Amino acid sequence: MSPRGQLILIEGLDRSGKSTQSSILTAKFSKSKLLKFPDRTTKIGSIINEYLTDKSVQLSDQSAHLLFSANRWELNNEIIQLLNEGYFIILDRYIYSGIAYSLAKYEFSKRNANDSTVTSTVDEQIGDVNWLIGPDLGLPKPDLTLFLTLDLAELSNRKGWGEERYELQEFQTIVKKSFLRILPTDTDDSIEIVDVNNKNIEQVTKLIWDIVEKKGVNALTENPIKKVSI
Ligand code: FDM
Numbered sequence: 001m002s003p004r005g006q007l008i009l010i011e012g013l014d015r016s017g018k019s020t021q022s023s024i025l026t027a028k029f030s031k032s033k034l035l036k037f038p039d040r041t042t043k044i045g046s047i048i049n050e051y052l053t054d055k056s057v058q059l060s061d062q063s064a065h066l067l068f069s070a071n072r073w074e075l076n077n078e079i080i081q082l083l084n085e086g087y088f089i090i091l092d093r094y095i096y097s098g099i100a101y102s103l104a105k106y107e108f109s110k111r112n113a114n115d116s117t118v119t120s121t122v123d124e125q126i127g128d129v130n131w132l133i134g135p136d137l138g139l140p141k142p143d144l145t146l147f148l149t150l151d152l153a154e155l156s157n158r159k160g161w162g163e164e165r166y167e168l169q170e171f172q173t174i175v176k177k178s179f180l181r182i183l184p185t186d187t188d189d190s191i192e193i194v195d196v197n198n199k200n201i202e203q204v205t206k207l208i209w210d211i212v213e214k215k216g217v218n219a220l221t222e223n224p225i226k227k228v229s230i
């Protein structure tokens with residue numbers, strides 16, 4: 001088989017600059033494609049879009065979690081095919097967003113449940129990382145994952161903040177903790193944390209490209225496509 005393209009994931013909090021950086025990185029490759037998750041253009045993506053933009057839409061946390069994963073599976077074959085055709089695929093969010101946001105919901109509702117004025121049920125599956133990763137097992141695993149992190153104070157000043165479900169400062173603080181808890185940076189050298197505090201777009205672009213080159217994900221590879229596993 002001829003060499004394949006590589007799968008590069010950019011993760012981060014809302015408004016961390018990951019969409020900007022994902023586009024810039026995509027343009028660095030002559031044969032490339034940017035995929036954004038959730039992909040709101042698919043059947044399942046349209047349900048997710050309603051859920052995110054209309055706060056009156058009710059879904060159990062388990063159902064929402066499974067829909068986000070199903071949305072990735074909708075693109076599974078396309079991702080594999082494009083990689084095999086030599087395309088570099090840049091992902092703007094993927095499996096770690098799936099786990100971190102659901103886990104953050106659990107932590108958030110647990111906090112509120114401790115507050116005696118609020119009655120809330122906390123669903124144990126949503127706090128269980130093994131349950132959360134389950135539906136994603138077997139999806140193509142990124143050859144490189146970059147997590148863009150910055151201080152929450154800087155985040156909340158950025159444009160477009162606060163329009164959708166999840167875009168609350170208190171919630172984002174928990175999301176950040178969840179990401180840092182679940183990303184296996186110690187044992188998996190395909191995952192890197194990129195501190196973007198006090199850096200402009202060009203500086204972050206350079207930081208990212210340096211890592212991409214250092215890890216050798218800037219060129220076609222003979223390595224088989226990896227799969228998400230525990
Ligand atoms: N999100 C995203 C999840 O909760 N789970 C997932 O699996 C993914 C991919 O969806 F708040 C959340 C993260 C974010 C929201 O994402 C919409 P964008 O990047 O803001 O469109």
Ligand code: MG
Nearest residue numbers: 014015164167
């Ligand atoms: Mg958003």
